[in-house]
Amino acid sequence: MRLEIDHLALQLPAGFEARAPRIARLLGDALARPEHLGGLRLAHNAALPALQLPPLAVQTGHSDAAIAQRLAQAVTVQVHSALAASPLAGGSAR
Incomplete structure (x- = not known):
């Protein structure tokens, strides 16, 4: 399975504006790890x-x-x- 995030909108508290790009980059890195979505396996394509x-x-x-x-x-x-919850999304995750 390939995960693509086309658009990410982070709403952070005031004062975090300068930190948002780094947080978003670190979020992408974290999601790629096996303990998050990097280890996700699906029986079918999902959207x-x-x-x-x-x-x-x-x-x-x-x-x-x-x-x-x-x-x-x-x-x-x-x-x-x-x-x-969604059969249109490809069914249950494995």
Whole structure:
């Protein structure tokens, strides 16, 4: 399976504007790891037009890597839930 994220819109608290590009880059790296979506195996091709994450609390003291890791965990949960719930998305994830 190949995962492509066509558009990523991060809404971070005020003061995080300069950190957003690095957080997004680290998020992509985290998602590629086996413990997240890098290890995802599907029986069929899948397409998920959109995912919406619940709000996640972040603080200025959190590192960019820690924020990206929390986002990756949330994205992974949402992808697995969406795939399990949608026959159009390819059925259950393996």
